[in-house]
Every structure is written in C-alpha cells, then in structure tokens.
Amino acid sequence: MKGVIFNAVEDAVVDLYSEDVWDDLLDAANLDGHYTSLGEYDDAELLSLVTAACEMTGHQPDELVKILGRHAFPHLAGRYPELVDGADDTHAFLRRVNDIIHPEVLKLHPDAKPPEFEFEDLPHNVLRITYKSERRLGALAEGLILGAGDRFNEDVQITVVSGMGDAITVFDVKATKLAPSSV
Numbered sequence: 001m002k003g004v005i006f007n008a009v010e011d012a013v014v015d016l017y018s019e020d021v022w023d024d025l026l027d028a029a030n031l032d033g034h035y036t037s038l039g040e041y042d043d044a045e046l047l048s049l050v051t052a053a054c055e056m057t058g059h060q061p062d063e064l065v066k067i068l069g070r071h072a073f074p075h076l077a078g079r080y081p082e083l084v085d086g087a088d089d090t091h092a093f094l095r096r097v098n099d100i101i102h103p104e105v106l107k108l109h110p111d112a113k114p115p116e117f118e119f120e121d122l123p124h125n126v127l128r129i130t131y132k133s134e135r136r137l138g139a140l141a142e143g144l145i146l147g148a149g150d151r152f153n154e155d156v157q158i159t160v161v162s163g164m165g166d167a168i169t170v171f172d173v174k175a176t177k178l179a180p181s182s183v
Contacts, residue, residue, distance in 0.1 A: 001040070001041055001042070001043050001045075001046060001135070002037070002038075002039070002040060002041075002109050002112050003035040003036045003037045003038060003039035003040070003041060004037040004038075004076070004079065004109075005046070005072075006035035006041060006045070006046070007035055007037055007075065008072035008073075008075040008076050009046070009049065009068050009072055010022055010033070010035070011071075011072065011075040012067075012068045012071035012072045012075070013025065013053070013068070015071055016067070016071055021056070024056065025049055025052050025053055025056065026049075028052035028055070028056070029045070029048035029049050029051070029052040030048070031045055031048060031049065037079070038108075038109065040111060043135060050064060050065060061139070062138075062139040062164060062165065063139075065137065065139040065140050065143065066139045066140070066142050066143035066146070067143060068140070068143060069139065069140040069141070069142065069143020069144045069146070069147060070143040070144070070146040070147040070150070071143075071147065072143070072144070072147065073143075073144050073146075073147020073148060073150065073151060074147065074150075074151070076144075077147075077151055080101075080104070083096070083100065083101045083104060084151065086100075087152070088152070089152050089154060089175060089177070090145070090148045090149045090151075090152045090154050090156055090173070090175040091125075091127045091173070091175055093148050093151075093152065094117070094119070094127065094129065094145065094148065094173070095119055095127075097117050098116065098117050102114040113133075113134075113135075114133075115131055115132060115133035115135070115137070115141065116131075116132040116133070117129055117130065117131055117132070118130040118132075122172065124174065125174055125175070125176070126172050126173065126174045127172070127173045127174075127175075128161070128170065128171070128172050128173075129141075129145075129170070129171045129172075129173055130168060130169075130170050130171075131168065131169045131170075131171065132167065132168050133167060134167050136165055136166060136167055138160075138163065138164050138165065138166070138169030138171075139164065139165075141169065141171075142158055142160070142169075142171065145158060145171070145173060146158065149175055152175070152177075153177065153178050153180070154175040154176060154177055154178060155175070155176045155178055156173060156174070156175045157173070157174045157175075157176075158171050158172070158173050158174075159171065159172040
C-alpha cells in the first residue's frame, strides 16, 4: 500500500484525536511510523494500526476504517487538488476515479494497485458503485465517498448492497446538495 494512504490515516488520527494517540497506536501496533508518501508498505501494517485503534477506541474495524477514510479525504484532496477541483459534485467526482484519478496516481506511483470501480445510474439520483479490490477495503472506500460528500457540501447516503469486507462491494450512493451555511 502506498505511503500516501498511511499519511492520510495519520492526519485523520491526529485531527480526530491527537499526535500522542498516533504515537500510542504506532507503539501498540509495533510500527515505527516513518511513512513517506512515495513509499510502498505492507498492507498488514494498516491492519495492525486498525487492530490497535479498535482496541483503544472500542470501534469495530469497518466502522473505524470508514471514519478514518472520511477524515482522510481532505488530506488526499489537498495533495492532489487538480484531481478534485474539476468536479462539481460527489457523483461527478466519483465517476472520474477510474478514468482520471487512478491513471494520474499510476503516473506518480507506477507500482500502485488502485481499486477499480463500475458505475450504474439508478432512479432518484442514486449511483450504484461496484468497488473491486483484493485489499478488501470497501469500508475505506465508503469513508472516502462520505469525505467527498463533505467536500462538495452534500448529504451523502450510502447503502451497502452487498459484499462489505469482500473483494467486491456494491454501494448505492445518493448525494443531495446541502443549503449553504449562513454562519
């Protein structure tokens, strides 16, 4: 797994909890935590971090990974703003993942193994997304989709149709624009 994912998870943990909690997680997982964005790291390291975090927080693994994904989205969008800025809403952004975002990721990281997505329009502004990855990180994809909704000021409702925790997960995603904040 690319280091940029670990960097995004670190930022999410520090934002949600603290730098000390990140250090405690690394200690509990027996990891040094020196992740460079271009580095390649064993997927088991993320699993170790999630396991340690679940023990510390009481969250279930999929719920925790979803929370981290949602809070990691701003970090990823900040690193690659040109990949996010061309979309007007969550559905438009998601449709760009295979054709624009992942090819750009592969230019920067030729050995990366990004997931694949298939899309189907359903009635009532619902986008069915089929996530395919041997990493089985559908919960991370779900969290990143929620983070995209936050970015585009939309209420995103996700229904997991099938396969959470499998190599193929199917989501129905409905995104509704929120009213602008008057604050």
